[in-house]
Amino acid sequence: MEAYLVAMLVFAGLYALMALGLNVIWGLAGMVNLGLVGFFGLGAYASALLTTKLLWPMPLGWAAGAAVAAAAGAVMAVIVARLRGDYLAIVTLGFAEVIRLVASNEIWLTNGTDGISGIPGPWRGAVTPQQFNLIFLGIVWAAVAVAFVALARVSHSPFGRVLRAVREDEDVAAVAGKPVLWFKVRAFCLGAAVVGFAGALYAHYNAYIAPEGFAPLLTIYIVLALTAGGVGAMRGAIVGALLVLLLLEGTRFLAAAIPGVTPVQKAALREGIIALSLILLLRFRPQGLIPERTRTRASP
Amino acid sequence: MTQTRIGRRAALLGAAGGVTSFAIGGKAFGQGNPVVFGALPPLTGAGGPYGPAMLRAIQQVVEEANAAGGIRGRQIRVVAEDDQTNPDAGVRGARKLIDVDRVTALMGTWASSVTTAVAPLCWENRLPLFTVSGADSITLLPHQGFIFRTQPNSRLQISTGADFLLRQGSRRVFHMAAQSPFAQSSQDVLVEKFRAAGGQVAGYVVYERDKTAFRSEVDQIMRARVDTVFLNGYLPDVTILLRELFRAGFDGRRFTPAYAVNQNTFQTLPNEVTNGVITWQPSPDVESGAFRRLQTRFGNVEVDPYSAQTNDHAALAILAAAAAGDATGVAIRDAVRRIASGDGEKVDNVTDGLRALAAGRAINYEGASGPVDFDERGDIRGTKFRYERAENGRFALMELR
Numbered sequence: 001m002e003a004y005l006v007a008m009l010v011f012a013g014l015y016a017l018m019a020l021g022l023n024v025i026w027g028l029a030g031m032v033n034l035g036l037v038g039f040f041g042l043g044a045y046a047s048a049l050l051t052t053k054l055l056w057p058m059p060l061g062w063a064a065g066a067a068v069a070a071a072a073g074a075v076m077a078v079i080v081a082r083l084r085g086d087y088l089a090i091v092t093l094g095f096a097e098v099i100r101l102v103a104s105n106e107i108w109l110t111n112g113t114d115g116i117s118g119i120p121g122p123w124r125g126a127v128t129p130q131q132f133n134l135i136f137l138g139i140v141w142a143a144v145a146v147a148f149v150a151l152a153r154v155s156h157s158p159f160g161r162v163l164r165a166v167r168e169d170e171d172v173a174a175v176a177g178k179p180v181l182w183f184k185v186r187a188f189c190l191g192a193a194v195v196g197f198a199g200a201l202y203a204h205y206n207a208y209i210a211p212e213g214f215a216p217l218l219t220i221y222i223v224l225a226l227t228a229g230g231v232g233a234m235r236g237a238i239v240g241a242l243l244v245l246l247l248l249e250g251t252r253f254l255a256a257a258i259p260g261v262t263p264v265q266k267a268a269l270r271e272g273i274i275a276l277s278l279i280l281l282l283r284f285r286p287q288g289l290i291p292e293r294t295r296t297r298a299s300p
Numbered sequence: 301m302t303q304t305r306i307g308r309r310a311a312l313l314g315a316a317g318g319v320t321s322f323a324i325g326g327k328a329f330g331q332g333n334p335v336v337f338g339a340l341p342p343l344t345g346a347g348g349p350y351g352p353a354m355l356r357a358i359q360q361v362v363e364e365a366n367a368a369g370g371i372r373g374r375q376i377r378v379v380a381e382d383d384q385t386n387p388d389a390g391v392r393g394a395r396k397l398i399d400v401d402r403v404t405a406l407m408g409t410w411a412s413s414v415t416t417a418v419a420p421l422c423w424e425n426r427l428p429l430f431t432v433s434g435a436d437s438i439t440l441l442p443h444q445g446f447i448f449r450t451q452p453n454s455r456l457q458i459s460t461g462a463d464f465l466l467r468q469g470s471r472r473v474f475h476m477a478a479q480s481p482f483a484q485s486s487q488d489v490l491v492e493k494f495r496a497a498g499g500q501v502a503g504y505v506v507y508e509r510d511k512t513a514f515r516s517e518v519d520q521i522m523r524a525r526v527d528t529v530f531l532n533g534y535l536p537d538v539t540i541l542l543r544e545l546f547r548a549g550f551d552g553r554r555f556t557p558a559y560a561v562n563q564n565t566f567q568t569l570p571n572e573v574t575n576g577v578i579t580w581q582p583s584p585d586v587e588s589g590a591f592r593r594l595q596t597r598f599g600n601v602e603v604d605p606y607s608a609q610t611n612d613h614a615a616l617a618i619l620a621a622a623a624a625g626d627a628t629g630v631a632i633r634d635a636v637r638r639i640a641s642g643d644g645e646k647v648d649n650v651t652d653g654l655r656a657l658a659a660g661r662a663i664n665y666e667g668a669s670g671p672v673d674f675d676e677r678g679d680i681r682g683t684k685f686r687y688e689r690a691e692n693g694r695f696a697l698m699e700l701r
Contacts (some may be wrong), residue, residue, distance in 0.1 A: 004399030011392065101508065104479055114437045114481040117416055129424040206391060207420050212413040213387045252381065252396060264352045267343035267382035 006133045008249055010205060013140035014198050016241035019225045020147050020234060021194030025073075026223075027232040027292070028155055029187035030167025032089040034219055035076070036195055038096030039069040041214035043196025044203035045103060045110060048119045051204070058122060062200040069196020070189045077188035081181050084170075096216060104211035115210025119203050136205050143201065144238065147194050152234045154190070163187050164232075221248070228281050230288025239289055247274050334375040335627040337362070337617055338403030340393055340418065341610070345385030347410040350606045353598070354408050354432075355380050357607040360597050361614035361650055368651040371622045372658075378614075383409060387417035394418045398425050404621075404629045407613035409433060410606065412481055422446050427629025428636065430613035432606050435481040439677040445633055447678040448616070450609040450669050452582045454482035455489055460685050461530075461555065461580050462493035464699070470528040470553060471499035474521045476541065478509040478533035486532055502526050509537050518544045528553040535560050539568055546573040557581060558688070566693040574690045582669075583686035583700060584608035589648035590615075590668040605669065612667030616640060619653045619665055640665050641673040 018040060025033045043065035051061040080091050103110045110116065122139065124132050154160050162183050165173040174180045203209045221244055229240020251270040255261060261269065339358050341351035362376045370376055379401045381393035390409065397403045398421060405428050409415040412435035419438065422429040423446040431438065432451045439447055452460075465473065475490055477483035483506050491501050503524040505517050518541070521529050529545065529552060531538045538560035545554065558581035565574060584591050584605050594611050595603050617632055619639045624631035639653070644662030647653040656663045665672060673681045688695035 001400050004395050007395045007399065008392070105506075105508075107484060112481065112484070113413070113479065114435060115413060115416060117420075117437070117441060129421075206417060208387070208417050210387060210413040210416065212411070213417070215386065217386065218388065249392065249396070252393075263339075263355055263380035263382070264343050266380075267384075270382070271344065 003130050003133060006130070006137050008245060010133065010137050010140050012242050012245040013137070013144050014202050014205075015222060015225055015245060016144045016238045017140070017147055017198035017201070018195050018222045019229065019237035019241045020144070020151055021191040021198065022222055022226055023232065023234060023237045024151060024154070024163075024187055024191035024194070026191075027226065027237075028160055028163040028167065029184055030163075031077075031080070031184065031188070032085065033092045033188075033191070034089045034216070034223070035092030035095035035099075036219040036222055037214045037216060038092075038099035039073060039192040039195040040199035040202070040218065041096070041099050041103060041209075041211075042072055043069045043199030044209050044214075045116075045199075046196070047200035048116045048203040048209055049109070051120055052116060052118065058120060058204060062197060062204075065200030065203075066193040066197040069199065070193035072196075073188040073190075073192025074185050076192070077185040078181070081184065093216065093219075096214070096219065100211045100214050103214070110211075113211055115208055115213075116203075117208045119207045119209065121204045121207060124207070136201075140201055140205075143197065147197075148234055148238060151190075151194070155232075155234060159183075159186075224278050226288075228278065228288055230290040230292060232292030233288070233290045236288050236290040236292070243289070247277055334377045335371050335621060336377050336379060336401050336403045337614070338394070338397035338401060338406045339378055339380040339408045339610075340383045340390060340397065340406055340414075341380070341408040342385040342410045342414070343380075343382035345383075347383075347385040350410060350604060351382070351408075353601070353604060353607040354410070354610040356598070357594060357611040358408060358614040360594075361611055361618070365614075365618045365650040365654060368654050369658075371618060371627055371654075372625060374627070376618060379403060383411070383414045383418075385411050385414065387411075387413045390414035391417050391421065394421050398422075398427070403427065404627050405430065405617040405632050407431075407617060408610045412438060416441070419443055419447060422629075425629070426633075428617070428633045430610075430616065432609045436485055437481065439679050443678065445678065446629070448613075448636060448674055449678055450612055450667075450672060450680050451605075452683045453679055455485055456679075456683075457557075457582060457685075458482070458486045458489040459493060462490055464580060464685075464687055465528055465530075465553070465555060466493065466497045466499070468553065471497075472502045472524070472526040473499070473528045473530055474503040474524050474526040475501055475505070475530045476517060476521070476532060477504070477506050478537055479506055480509070483532065490530070507533075507537070509534055511537060512540060514541050514544050517541075518548050518550075521545070522548050522550060526552055528555055531556040531560060533560055535562065535564065539565055542573055542577065543569060553578060555580070558686075561690065566690070571692045575692065577690040578687060578698070579690070579695070580685055580687045581605060583684045584668050585666075585670045585684060586700075588666060588668060588670075590666060593649055594668045603668075608668040612665075612669050612672050615650050615653070615665060615667060616672065618650050619647075619657065619663065622654055622657045623663070637674055639663050641671075 025031050046068040047061035047065035050056040104113045162178050225240035225244040228243050230236030251273045255266040255269045341354040343351040362378050383390035407430035409431045412433040415431045415433040423443050428446050430448045434451045434454045436453045487504050554577045558579040620632045620635035621627040623639045624635040644664040645656050647663050648666050670683045687699040689698050
């Protein structure tokens with residue numbers, strides 16, 4: 001039981017990191033990014049390839065994962081510079097699919113749909129699986145803490161305020177003399193880096209990655225996490241990630257507790273409960289559990 | 301608009317309630333001393349059409365074993381989780397089964413990516429994983445003997461298929477492959493087989509499985525002037541390919557895995573398009589007693605090869621635990637080969653198997669999917685293959701060997 005809870009908290013931490021990254025791009029800068037899982041995949045593949053093929057040390061691989069995702073984020077931001085709303089969402093969704101398709105077809109590099117297995121983890125093998133879980137729990141949540149403090153400061157800094165201005169009205173921000181594109185590029189870069197870092201950690205935790213693991217479903221979970229937690233507030237991202245995981249896993253036990261339900265019905269019921277609770281949340285609490293305070297103070 | 305406030309306290313309360321429900325779950329599972337096996341079939345997602353039957357096969361074998369007295373008096377319980385045909389969800393489901401339900405064997409993973417993702421958890425926690433996934437790479441993992449695969453690997457499947465084509469007189473083949481873990485390895489095997497027989501693979505195209513039009517690919521096939529096209533894809537894309545090949549007037553042999561053409565194809569396409577399509581698949585041993593029992597239990601529903609395999613997964617795990625006198629993962633792993641092959645009394649069901657073991661006799665389980673003998677890597681040996689030809693909306697058996 002404890003091992004399971006620890007493993008799920010690791011997943012929650014990874015989701016929280018992704019939600020934090022998305023919060024910079026979507027929450028602060030207002031750019032709907034449904035290509036999240038693409039950046040996540042890039043980070044995962046970059047780190048996995050560098051550590052397994054070139055035998056880089058893991059921390060360098062993680063940094064590289066974040067850097068590659070950040071670079072892709074910058075390029076992405078320039079490409080979508082003139083797109084807003086639904087159009088932006090569609091293009092970013094396409095980006096994630098491109099990453100997945102490249103990963104499944106460029107077999108020389110990514111080993112195709114077979115995926116990459118045997119990715120090293122910190123002290124994996126030298127310690128028991130449970131100790132490894134605990135070590136990783138520490139690493140992931142330390143990363144969440146660092147990202148949270150850093151991004152919360154960013155969000156209250158002049159930079160963060162400009163991003164909010166861009167979100168509310170690009171033209172006004174431009175008229176006020178702010179280089180809108182440059183701010184968007186930096187926001188995309190920063191957010192993608194955090195998501196890429198989460199991807200790198202995921203690869204080393206799971207020891208195995210494959211293109212199928214980077215399907216749009218994960219993006220949806222993270223978008224839901226952020227919506228549930230409250231778009232714009234960094235605390236909301238973390239609360240939302242915990243909530244989504246609680247929902248994903250808690251429904252297992254909830255659905256099983258109903259007598260006379262077969263496993264097949266349970267599987268369907270689970271998906272139903274997840275969907276229903278999110279619909280209810282959006283109906284009765286559209287601003288999320290922890291709404292953003294728009295009047296920002298000078299420091300967090 | 302009415303405002304419903306979910307304050308921080310309410311959220312906290314909700315979270316606490318959720319966490320408590322975990323604890324309750326843990327306690328309820330702690331009572332008694334049954335042997336617990338975990339099933340991780342795909343109940344939703346791409347594998348959704350297969351998972352429920354796979355699970356039913358497992359549950360029925362366990363019911364039978366419980367009726368026969370269980371494993372040395374201990375009852376057996378199956379806990380199932382849905383792997384959603386997704387590696388991420390599969391890992392979370394496996395974690396729950398291993399850490400919360402404390403299962404001592406996992407069975408019924410379907411998608412190769414799920415199996416590969418779940419496998420490290422199994423060998424780290426020292427419990428066997430019985431799978432129906434076909435990707436070659438799975439049994440090449442450093443699994444310390446914890447993986448048992450009842451599905452012939454893709455290399456064996458393709459080379460058997462190639463032998464069949466050569467027997468049928470095929471010499472020039474065009475290979476259309478959907479992007480998958482076995483596209484390239486299939487091509488390598490085909491080239492090797494055809495070259496050795498004096499034929500050749502005249503064309504090889506890998507396509508994305510979500511494609512909806514294949515005009516240029518079909519043109520390539522027509523230009524290659526082949527006697528056979530090998531449609532190594534999945535149901536949706538092969539359906540489109542068959543239609544386009546028919547329109548283009550292709551009159552050669554069309555050869556495809558059985559999962560790519562089924563009753564749905566006959567409903568979608570007119571008979572003149574599908575007539576003559578040849579399918580092949582690793583066949584359950586339809587003549588075996590184990591298969592007949594499974595068929596009877598399933599009623600009038602057709603038994604797919606995966607259910608036949610999970611039927612054997614459950615039987616192997618139960619008999620191995622009974623033979624070892626110990627239901628730990630390592631004991632089951634070590635006993636599987638002892639009860640699955642060798643000179644022991646041949647049994648095809650758990651009732652007879654448990655009785656023979658209780659009487660101290662050695663057994664050799666012969667399953668619904670085949671004789672279930674495993675090599676040192678955990679791969680299955682000696683599976684039969686079934687070749688069928690589509691004729692007016694139904695399949696006619698050509699060969700079973």
